[in-house]
Amino acid sequence: MSAIDDRQVRELVDLTAASLKQIAVIEGDDAAPEAMRPVIDLLQAQNLPISLVYPVVGQPAIDATGTPFPSEARNSIDSSAATLFGATSGPSGAALMYLRWGKNTYANVRPCRYFPGIASPLGNPAGIDFTIVRENLEDLYVAVEGDLSELDFLDKPGRTTRKPIRELGEGRYAIKAITRQGTERVVQFAFELARKRSKQNKVTCVVKHNMLRESDGFFLEVAKEVAEANSDVEFDHFIVDDFACRMIREPQRFDVIVMPNLYGDVLSDAAGGLLGSLGLAASGCYGDDYAYFEPAHGTAPDIAGKNIINPTATLMTVGMMMEYLGFTEFATRLDHAIEAVYAEGKTLTPDQGGSASTSDMVMAVAHVL
Numbered sequence: 001m002s003a004i005d006d007r008q009v010r011e012l013v014d015l016t017a018a019s020l021k022q023i024a025v026i027e028g029d030d031a032a033p034e035a036m037r038p039v040i041d042l043l044q045a046q047n048l049p050i051s052l053v054y055p056v057v058g059q060p061a062i063d064a065t066g067t068p069f070p071s072e073a074r075n076s077i078d079s080s081a082a083t084l085f086g087a088t089s090g091p092s093g094a095a096l097m098y099l100r101w102g103k104n105t106y107a108n109v110r111p112c113r114y115f116p117g118i119a120s121p122l123g124n125p126a127g128i129d130f131t132i133v134r135e136n137l138e139d140l141y142v143a144v145e146g147d148l149s150e151l152d153f154l155d156k157p158g159r160t161t162r163k164p165i166r167e168l169g170e171g172r173y174a175i176k177a178i179t180r181q182g183t184e185r186v187v188q189f190a191f192e193l194a195r196k197r198s199k200q201n202k203v204t205c206v207v208k209h210n211m212l213r214e215s216d217g218f219f220l221e222v223a224k225e226v227a228e229a230n231s232d233v234e235f236d237h238f239i240v241d242d243f244a245c246r247m248i249r250e251p252q253r254f255d256v257i258v259m260p261n262l263y264g265d266v267l268s269d270a271a272g273g274l275l276g277s278l279g280l281a282a283s284g285c286y287g288d289d290y291a292y293f294e295p296a297h298g299t300a301p302d303i304a305g306k307n308i309i310n311p312t313a314t315l316m317t318v319g320m321m322m323e324y325l326g327f328t329e330f331a332t333r334l335d336h337a338i339e340a341v342y343a344e345g346k347t348l349t350p351d352q353g354g355s356a357s358t359s360d361m362v363m364a365v366a367h368v369l
């Protein structure tokens with residue numbers, strides 16, 4: 001082989017290595033790995049230019065290094081294009097905290113889409129296709145809490161109680177923090193997502209501004225300012241309790257819904273109930289330069305070891321991740337394959353009225369792919 005051929009080979013190898021997308025995989029706890037492993041097998045069988053690394057976190061990391069999130073795991077995440085996280089109920093949550101606050105992934109995207117074959121409890125679920133965008137870092141999740149006595153210095157009376165905090169008696173407090181920067185960026189994200197979805201081209205803001213005038217009122221105020229700068233997209237807003245009723249009664253009217261952290265956490269799980277199972281609840285958390293992806297069903301400890309956890313949330317979450325990484329064609333094919341398996345109805349897990357195992361359902365999707 002000539003020198004020029006050697007150089008061409010080296011350049012080809014370097015180009016191939018540079019084009020590989022590294023994904024950090026954290027399988028999670030309890031039943032979560034039972035969904036993650038067959039889905040990872042499906043993904044690897046597609047011969048896509050990806051490489052997988054498995055950071056050691058949680059109890060195995062404690063056993064090996066004395067800490068649940070060693071620097072090696074953080075470096076592995078930092079060097080990856082994205083992270084796929086199963087679900088955690090234990091010390092591996094330290095990695096999850098880093099993926100959220102350390103990587104500044106401020107927009108939690110939770111799609112809710114019905115397609116034929118889903119065992120929805122609704123009489124008419126056809127046409128449900130909305131996405132909740134939950135602010136992912138602020139609100140009560142700044143986790144500043146303590147004893148009410150710590151606030152004795154506040155002389156400002158409550159608007160409803162009309163007396164200072166120190167006169168309320170023994171108790172605890174939690175601080176709800178809403179910032180302009182945090183609100184602007186997540187609302188702008190919602191508008192950009194509405195354009196990308198090309199559905200109703202509408203953003204709905206959900207808050208409790210009638211009671212929380214300063215915090216939720218500020219979120220709505222900033223959202224309206226962002227809406228004015230994005231006037232090509234329709235904008236409306238609801239009080240959170242009113243929205244909760246409308247989400248159940250007329251879910252088809254919504255497109256992209258943006259809300260503060262706590263409401264988004266609660267209502268995105270409620271949205272999963274519209275489809276009949278959190279096993280269909282995919283999730284992606286996006287920042288300006290990083291994203292991680294985590295199915296929203298939790299660890300399901302009650303069914304751990306039974307191989308019956310619904311893998312749909314994991315499959316759809318992987319689809320979101322692959323779209324983020326630029327593999328749009330594969331993500332589309334995966335969505336269509338999932339829909340085909342539900343339409344056939346022969347290989348569904350028990351939560352969807354079937355009797356298939358987790359691995360059998362993933363195999364059915366792989367067969368369609």
